[in-house]
Amino acid sequence: MSKGCLVQCSANYMPLSPISFLERAAVVYGDKVSIVYGGQRFSWKETHQRCFKVASAFVHLGISRHVVVAAFAPNIPALYELHFSVPMAGAILCALNIRLDSPTLSLILQQLEAKAILVDHQYIEVVLQALDILSQTKSNPPLLILIPEFDQSSSSSSPIDLDLPPGTLNYNDLLQAKAEPNFQILRPNNECDPISVSYTSGSTGNPKGVLYSHRAVYLNSLAAIFQSDMRKMPVFLWTVEMFRCNGWCFPWAVAALGGTNICLRNVSAKLIFEAIHLHKVTHMCGAPSILNILADASENDQTRRIKSRVEIIVAGALPAPQILTKVAELGFNVSHGYGMTEALGPAIVTPCKPGQKQSQYNLMMEGVDVKDPNTMESVEFDGKTMGEIMFRGNTLMLDYLENSKPVHEVFKGGWYRTGDLAVRHPDGYIQMKDRARDIIICGGEVISTLEVEAVLLTHPQVLQAAVVGRYDEVLGETPCAFVKLKEGFGGGGEASSREIMEFCEGKLPGFMVPKVVIFGDLPSPTGKIQKFVLREKANLVGGQE
Amino acid sequence: MSKGCLVQCSANYMPLSPISFLERAAVVYGDKVSIVYGGQRFSWKETHQRCFKVASAFVHLGISRHVVVAAFAPNIPALYELHFSVPMAGAILCALNIRLDSPTLSLILQQLEAKAILVDHQYIEVVLQALDILSQTKSNPPLLILIPEFDQSSSSSSPIDLDLPPGTLNYNDLLQAKAEPNFQILRPNNECDPISVSYTSGSTGNPKGVLYSHRAVYLNSLAAIFQSDMRKMPVFLWTVEMFRCNGWCFPWAVAALGGTNICLRNVSAKLIFEAIHLHKVTHMCGAPSILNILADASENDQTRRIKSRVEIIVAGALPAPQILTKVAELGFNVSHGYGMTEALGPAIVTPCKPGQKQSQYNLMMEGVDVKDPNTMESVEFDGKTMGEIMFRGNTLMLDYLENSKPVHEVFKGGWYRTGDLAVRHPDGYIQMKDRARDIIICGGEVISTLEVEAVLLTHPQVLQAAVVGRYDEVLGETPCAFVKLKEGFGGGGEASSREIMEFCEGKLPGFMVPKVVIFGDLPSPTGKIQKFVLREKANLVGGQE
Structure with a gap:
């Protein structure tokens, strides 16, 4: 031949x-x-x-x-x-x-x-x-x-x-x-x-x-269709901003399926529920804050029950479990995405169902692994050994702009290095622990700030939480929590620093309990909390507030 | 930049x-x-x-x-x-x-x-x-x-x-x-x-x-998923042969979605219905003969009703409308595919629904057109002007084997020339008329053999039908029908040549009514009727049988 x-x-x-x-x-x-x-x-x-x-x-x-x-x-x-x-x-x-x-x-x-x-x-x-x-x-x-x-x-x-x-x-x-x-x-x-x-x-x-x-x-775009389990002619409600990774490629994906785009200038519970009822929305995406908006919707916003369940993918740290339960009850199937601009949006999407821990990485991704960044060996599937999450595939960025970061640094070894740390469980599930730069080393113990934040968010008065390392002469670093309370709860009002710490105590090992709690707005001028600003702030305040 | x-x-x-x-x-x-x-x-x-x-x-x-x-x-x-x-x-x-x-x-x-x-x-x-x-x-x-x-x-x-x-x-x-x-x-x-x-x-x-x-x-494979409207984890029943265009790429498509393949050594109504009930089949494909198999299933084969509708795509000439209705009643959503080995299987798939005439060509196909093969101009959307169906896209063959046909002949002008003739309707619908080599020119009139075959198939005793041109001194060619009757009806037995012609008369213009009808098995050693064999045969028999 x-x-x-x-x-x-x-x-x-x-x-x-x-x-x-x-x-x-x-x-x-x-x-x-x-x-x-x-x-x-x-x-x-x-x-x-x-x-x-x-x-x-x-x-x-x-x-x-x-x-x-x-x-x-x-x-x-x-x-x-x-x-x-x-x-x-x-x-x-x-x-x-x-x-x-x-x-x-x-x-x-x-x-x-x-x-x-x-x-x-x-x-x-x-x-x-x-x-x-x-x-x-x-x-x-x-x-x-x-x-x-x-x-x-x-x-x-x-x-x-x-x-x-x-x-x-x-x-x-x-x-x-x-x-x-x-x-x-x-x-x-x-x-x-x-x-x-x-x-x-x-x-x-x-x-x-x-x-x-x-x-x-x-x-x-095709991967996004598979991830969100779309069929022909979906109705997509634009709650994820198109300026974020080109709306996770959904402008193109919806065209591929001949679907309908419901455009929104602003997002509110009222507008979302109206659109769902009027246009029979099948899919929507966004930051996790959208789940809070849905859960907090007044009866008035939800006057009509959702007839057909709506798929919703959110990317970023999930809100408290009770929010997820509420949103599911309202008629939404929530999935949690993990990704970044370099991966064109969420590269792993996992349905938020009890026991669902599969790492359903996107169809076009050729490799998803947790590796030792020096040896490039895959970590043990033991739920303990930490490594860096790495991707390879055709759905990664082409390059950084030449005046940004040199791309060969993040593509070193033929894999895209996300900078995120994770462990791999025996069933293959990848559990993200923290951004490499955010992790706290406290007296030799490794603290995932995400895990501390997840506990803080279960406090009934906490709306937002961010944890960073704060310089400590003895331990190197200790966890410092920044907390924004829900409306109606003033800074330091109902929930005091002490209360927040006590709340964490039964739920986290002692070394992970925040040693300082600071109340107020969290800096997020472009939508993502800026931990580098909080770290500076944490080191400016004295002892326990 | x-x-x-x-x-x-x-x-x-x-x-x-x-x-x-x-x-x-x-x-x-x-x-x-x-x-x-x-x-x-x-x-x-x-x-x-x-x-x-x-x-x-x-x-x-x-x-x-x-x-x-x-x-x-x-x-x-x-x-x-x-x-x-x-x-x-x-x-x-x-x-x-x-x-x-x-x-x-x-x-x-x-x-x-x-x-x-x-x-x-x-x-x-x-x-x-x-x-x-x-x-x-x-x-x-x-x-x-x-x-x-x-x-x-x-x-x-x-x-x-x-x-x-x-x-x-x-x-x-x-x-x-x-x-x-x-x-x-x-x-x-x-x-x-x-x-x-x-x-x-x-x-x-x-x-x-x-x-x-x-x-x-x-x-x-991705196009096949979209065409058959598959979601995650489909259950695919193997009724299309994997040796036909690699099973229309479904071996790979089912893996992409983590679905389940139900393999079958032989196909029968009993085995199909059993598989549907036992494994909750969602999708199947095949030659149109599978619709006859389903429609003819005995009560015994269908003891349990199909609970969830099954998508079925068939490629080739459709059977009589009453078969389609029967199969739909049994619980199948039938779609009709048009394609060929060079296009990796069906390139256009249209649901068999009344009034549904959209030409839903596959997502990866970059161009689907009906063109004058000499000028390469698109034909008018008038339902009359005949042209050749042409494709271009990434889901076409790479090449013929070197000892087969030269590929540049069929790719001439940057389009794949299917050799099939069609008209384009005002709504864009592409109606196939015939294979270029099968079409009959009878006294200057163009006869689509597919159209004559479609009428023959509505005769209650006809199981298979194929029409070819037969040399005629005066008219150039006249239509000659080869007919296989259903079981229990011998060759030339109940339905005579005359009866078959009379049956066609009210339903087709005079020049399209077959002038000769020949009964018997149709030559299809590899599953497709060999019209070149029938043409030879047609010219060997004398006048009206």
Whole structure:
């Protein structure tokens, strides 16, 4: 038999790209609803046409191959569309965290060399300030494109009385411009070409730009479908922010299945329950805080019972067990995701069911292991030996932006080193213990801050908790707890430091009980608690509060 | 931003291969049932171990990279395992049609340069005869490996009193051999390396060997999951033969989802209904004849009602509508697939529901069109203009075997030319009219033989029907029908030629009514009716029968 008979041509080989999902949806699901946003609805045929037009306009504006287009918007249809229109112009999308402040934003825009920034009208001021800062150092600022609210879609003039820089465009102008008659979208030449940049939310205070390839997001979109057990035409409620790892690839996944996207500008219990009833939502995702929102919903928000159970995946530290039970009772199937920006979102998703401890890592991940970071040997399946969680597979980032961290450090040895420490149980279950940098060594004992936080969260008055190491002359470090109480409970009011410590005492070994408890808000400007800020703070306060 | 920042290393890039599905199933679904065959059951951990051992044994025997391993077996566990163990040795699997005769088989084995052939004990004689023919021209025959029935799995001696060639091995010996201590499976160096060869079943009398790549079958396995609307852990009943396009990629798809394979040596209504009840089958596939089997099941075979509906995809000409209705009433959701060996099985799957005419082409297919084969322009969506169905996408064959057809003929213009003629309706629906070579031109009128066959099948006594063109001095060609009547109705007995023609008259335009009707068995040695044989036959008979 011939061995060199490989044939690759445009008939049987095409670079993988999620653009194909939209093109197919326009044919196979053409008249089905693609997006609902308030009173606005689009079909897949319309969404495809809109993205095609915007891509054509981008190319006409000189925004094309390998250029970065930034976006600063909540989960509105325009941001969804940009997940297709930007790649269709050959360009790279960077959906930015809308909680960034102007100085950080200006820094990131400079790092990206962004050629354009699309801004939701509600967030225009912070972007104008960032552009102002940028103009002091850079002569060639990005093109500003304003996204007005939908009601104003017929008007191309700015809906807000703002002093917009000359040359500012309106998103609706791009849509209303005629597409170039012979415009052809710019598919990637190579499926490993970048499609987007996501910024890590900065738990270290050093946000890194993470590049994704067309191939990786294509495959991860499929992985997301399998992880969330989606079938054809799901109804996806947008409670996870699209600026987080491109909404865990769900913008592309929903198109692949011809599903319906329910866009939300803001998230509240009322809006979530309304959407579930009105649109028969099947799936949603988000930070664990969404479980608190659901559990705390007033009777009024839940006037109608959920008829068909809703799948919900949350990533991050889980809230107290009673919250999980409550949410399950309301009609949600909760799963817990573990992942990071570098892995395009959750790489392991485990249903929150009693006894369910399988590590269901995603279908596209080629390897998931807990290893000694020096020898690269897998740790024993003994539930005791700690190692670093490592991944390998096609659904990992392509690279960091060149001015961020060097990627070879985290890919050393052919595995992505997550920086998270875990043990492996005899049944293979991977139990995460802590971030490598957060773990506390107290008199030789290793303390998982996650385990202490989990106990704190079972206290009826505790809303949020974060534990860090605090310098100690004798023991090296001791655990220091930062606690935010539920509304109606003032700082240091009902629950005192002593009470919190006593609460922990029966539940944790003595050395794990916090020696200091500090009440107040926890710093999380971009949504993730900044432990590096808390560590500084912990070392500033004296003895036991 | 850096443009040349592509990083590809073993951490974030691995050639796509369905081998990964098995490796993951062994971890994520380790203790779940992978295969049931009569009283025999395996877990995913066991299936992985067995495949690993066999792969190691293959390499030890010198069967490794780019070598072809043939298999001649029904849907038994060993054939399922070979879909993984052969690629894990770096080799190429060729599952052969067990209805091949010895001369054809010997020809194919020579074409393949097969280094080994694994044979189910039931089919050993035809293979021995083929090897005998082969030995007359070839000094280096393939290694023979006998697969005994499971009951004899403990014995390594041949279970059948046959004169096996010296050096014949037993599949159980491979399994019982110790794996090389440091054996590492041979993953493809390139994801476009071949993983298998499938033979087209020969509707032209010229069977072609079709090569599939690791990438194509990986992606098509996922496409098969989406097409059949599978979720995690399906229960798949093996009624489609694994030797047909590798069972439409379902051996790999079921592993991807950690499902259960119900293997069957033979297919009967009794066995199917038993399996459905016993194992809670969710999905099955096959030739349309399976619908007849289900519809004709005696009350005894259906003693218990199907509790949960079963998805069934059939590919080929559909039987009469009343059969479809009956099967739906029994508890099956029937979908109709259109595809071919070159497209790895069904590329378009449409649910058989009234009014459902969407062309739901598979998720991985990048383009599906009806084109003028000369200009390559898409035909009008008018339901009239005929063109050729063409595909492009990553789930097409890699190549034909070099001694088969030249692949550039069918890939000309960057599309795979199916050779099937169709029209496109205003809603985009693709209605297939006929194979290009089967269509009849009668006095300038174009006759779709499929349409005539569809009418013939609605006759209460007709079991099978095939229509071909018959030479006519005046009109060029006229339709000639070959008909097999249902059991109890002899050739030419109850339904006469005249009756059959009269039956067609009200239902088809005059020029489409068969002018000759011939009764008897239809030639389909490999399962597909050979119209080229019928055409010869049609021209041998005189006038109206």
